[in-house]
Amino acid sequence: MSKNAGTIRRLPKAGVGDPDDGVEMMAQCNVVNFTVNDKEVTGIGSQHLANCKMMASFENGVVSISVRDGSPFMVSVRLDELMALLKEAADYRNENDQKKKEEENHE
Numbered sequence: 510m511s512k513n514a515g516t517i518r519r520l521p522k523a524g525v526g527d528p529d530d531g532v533e534m535m536a537q538c539n540v541v542n543f544t545v546n547d548k549e550v551t552g553i554g555s556q557h558l559a560n561c562k563m564m565a566s567f568e569n570g571v572v573s574i575s576v577r578d579g580s581p582f583m584v585s586v587r588l589d590e591l592m593a594l595l596k597e598a599a600d601y602r603n604e605n606d607q608k609k610k611e612e613e614n615h616e
Contacts, residue, residue, distance in 0.1 A: 520564075528566035536561055540576060 520531040538561040544554040559578040565571070565588060573585040
């Protein structure tokens, strides 16, 4: 596990343009490299764990994940889209759990 992994830290506003509500968390992520043939993804070439920093701000409306690896990079997504995706995953899981319980009760 990376240093300070899982600890959420509230970031102070250090300068102009910094959000008032920025937070960050160090974590580990799985970096996957795909195999490509004729510009089409054909499979997984390799994968490895890397340290990453996740940052979020409602003021900016963005979640960013910075991968701290041999070739550092960042991916950012809209916060509302990520929240909608996570909500749907939770709803789907709850529906499947409920179906399993109902099937077990009928047996």
